[in-house]
Amino acid sequence: MRAHIASSKRIGLTDEHIRALSFYERSPLFDEKDKTVILYAERVTRGASAIRDAAVKELSKFFDDGQIVELTLVVCVANFTNRFNDALRATPDLGV
Secondary structure (H helix, E strand, O other): OHHHHHHHHHHOHHHHHHHHHHHHOOOOOOOHHHHHHHHHHHHHHHHHOOHHHHHHHHHOOOHHHHHHHHHHHHHHHHHHHHHHHHHHHOOOOOOO
């Protein structure tokens, strides 16, 4: 998580945003697009094989097909990186 927090801050997210992720559905810090992306990322992370057409349709309000593919790839790469680092007990170079 440390690596993801560091990269999030580099693109402008604040500590307040990061703390609000636990209750993003109710947080005024996230708009409808943000909430849709976070929910999709959670769904991919927790059980990608259970993703329903409705979840992808919800994303299509904000993204075209290519962007949905790219978003899915980013979520999957983040999950891969987490599992790889966790398995090896690697400490990411935060570049800080």
